[in-house]
Amino acid sequence: MPQPIDTFAANLPAGTRATVLDGAEAGFDMRKSRLHGDYDNVDRLRKLAGDIKQHTLDHLDEYLEKAVGRMEQNGTQIHFATDSDDARKAVMGILRKANATRVVKSKSMATEEVHLNAYLEENGVACVETDLGEFIVQLDKDTPSHIIKPIMHKNRRQIAETFEKHGLGDYNTDPQTITRRARAHLRSRYMECDAGITGANFVSAESGRIVIVTNEGNARFCLAPAKIHIALVGIEKIVPSDRDLGLFLNLLGRSATGQQLTIYTEFISGPRRDSQPHGPEEMHVIFLDNGRSRTLATDCREILRCIRCGACQNVCPVYRQASGHAYRHVYGGPVGAVLSPLLAGEKFADYADLPKASSLCGACNEVCPVDIPIPDLLLKLRNKAHRENVPSPGALPMQPFAKMATHPSLWRLAMRGGAVANLIPDSVKLPVPGLGTWLQQRTLPEWRGGKFRNWMKHRNGKNS
């Protein structure tokens, strides 16, 4: 059996592959020109942001306690969720208490992670995604394929078909028309809603503020007519102080979309004051664990620095060919290849193949705004899978190689004999287990074995 991600990539329709590749490349280019155009100390800033996040994670018990204390002082109601089920029930409990049945939602990876929408629908709550991409994902009963651009795998023709099917106008592929139709459709949903659900990009432990960024203005619209605001927030979103927010906001917009700053950056430290006409009267923050504290105890804890910018997805050669859905989890790409198996906990084996879906080229680390050593973490997870004897689809048996590599005479023989491979047509299957599957997605170059040893021998001769 080949590696699942290889099979997914091989079966990806050519049009989808092209759309994903274009989207990822554009994201990469915009990040580079904005970040490096605005700063000449980009690596220093990435390292600094990584150090601040690592410091926060290493003292997360203190900062979480501080954030909670401050938020409660501010009038925010705090809840905790150890896992997905807890989180869904916490949301539903708040909605039930308030008799809220109409909900608008701003884009949030945490809510994707706990599969909130389906649960709310089962419980009689009409929950509408308001980010344009997420709205289309919801109409299609699809899942997002990128952290920042949820419909990077779709083209305008597919979106036009979706809108036509759901009564949002005649077939029309013009992006402006599509956007205007969504605008008109979603306005009444906002105005009639009982509650708004969001995630949070950052939480300041010092002030208890949460920060939410959107380009479309949808989080702001969710939080204008709504009487209740529920934010589902991963515990790793905390930063020590308000001052830190400036650094992270500068890096987030530039890394994610090549913008100096995301258009709408909202700082919320509690429910609206009585004198204000708009804004939620109740603010609830649900701090989500769902595998994060367990990850904090591992030697892969650096992955919790992630601020969900998607830059590693855009730059990754595997993501570009395979698309986000190939990773079978809400988090795709390099960050997902590390985070998904860790968050899965007891189901680690289900995602243990993902850390192998990388050439370890290191580009993900180079673009990461919080300097996560993703290639190192991928290696640690490969090692973990090996230690735990997790079956490894697509892997070649390594014992024959190990035998050859530790026996010089065998190695010399193999180097000379290997040239026979050049005479065998591709169509002939060699009697090596797993090789046929391995070669399904690879073409071997011409055999040139032994040349290096030869060169080394003569070079040494000249030098001595």
Next chain:
Amino acid sequence: MSTVLDNVRSALAARKEKAPYPAWEDAEVVSTPKLAQGSLVDCFSANMKAVSGLVMHSVAEVEQFLAQGHHLHGYCAPELAEVIGTKLGAGITFSTDFDEACYDDYTFGITRATAAIAESGTIVLNDRDTSCRLGALTPWVHIAVVEAATIHRTLGAAIAALGDDPNTIWVTGPSKTADVEGILIQGVHGPGIQIALIV
């Protein structure tokens, strides 16, 4: 509370080395090319234009823009009615009371900005100053009235000045999306045209 916090505590219990908080200067995070335009008003204007925002300096300019675009009825915050609203001629009418039932009737909204940020071309709206969140959000055109003296130089300065208002929003240009094939469209859920009227 206890379970999640306890889990975090036990996850950290065995850790011997913990990363210290790193030292850094505010100046390191400032993008100097964004502040190369001279005065704070000039920097703010240049950066706001770079994110497709419009900068105006007189009520007459606003009036002309609204009339040309046929944005003839809107919302104006009560405290700005006298100084700006009533000075708009050319058949432009406004209400100082935002009626939620008629939210789509307002084609422009005039509200007071608490501050602005030169480095990023950002308008800062506090609940206290722009109390009508919808008035700055539902109309196609939003006009934020920015006092020149309130412009912060950097993001860091604006964060330091957040104060005790429970809600502050930074607006850096009109509402945008690039979700459909990466093509940039303005005016998704919020204003398609964002104006700063500097007074």
